[in-house]
Amino acid sequence: MKQDNGEQVIKTAANNTDNKSVGVSAIVYNVGILIMKIINNFLTQESKKAEIEAEIVLTETNARRRSLGNIRFIGELFKLKMLTEPIMHECVFKLLNSKDEESLECLCKLLRTIGKELDSEKAKVNIICIFVHLTYLESYRAGNFIQGLA
Numbered sequence: 001m002k003q004d005n006g007e008q009v010i011k012t013a014a015n016n017t018d019n020k021s022v023g024v025s026a027i028v029y030n031v032g033i034l035i036m037k038i039i040n041n042f043l044t045q046e047s048k049k050a051e052i053e054a055e056i057v058l059t060e061t062n063a064r065r066r067s068l069g070n071i072r073f074i075g076e077l078f079k080l081k082m083l084t085e086p087i088m089h090e091c092v093f094k095l096l097n098s099k100d101e102e103s104l105e106c107l108c109k110l111l112r113t114i115g116k117e118l119d120s121e122k123a124k125v126n127i128i129c130i131f132v133h134l135t136y137l138e139s140y141r142a143g144n145f146i147q148g149l150a
Contacts (some may be wrong), residue, residue: 001121072108075113088118089126096133104137 095107
């Protein structure tokens with residue numbers, strides 16, 4: 001097994017002591033090796049931790065992108081009359097009642113996609129409820145997503 005520079009320095013220092021302190025030099029050598037292994041282990045763990053964190057961010061970004069794509073797809077299906085207005089209102093209210101920002105972002109994307117088609121005379125009460133709720137959320141939570149809807 002190849003020794004790294006730290007181990008070589010420790011071994012050289014241990015070998016340069018006289019025969020009377022052979023026990024001490026062996027202890028110094030073993031402690032030095034142990035310290036080097038601990039440092040290498042720590043550095044390896046830190047790099048693995050950084051890799052895992054980067055992978056988590058990438059996975060979250062991909063999931064967010066996929067969710068927004070699915071929402072856009074649902075909106076386009078509604079525009080093509082393949083989904084009904086009550087189904088879309090149910091989707092909107094489920095997203096509106098979710099507590100996380102990703103759902104709110106999906107809601108805004110959906111409303112940008114289908115808002116004009118969803119705004120009908122028979123759905124006026126639902127639309128008013130949606131925008132009252134959005135106004136509340138804008139003032140207390142995530143106004144940057146909602147402001148683009150006005």
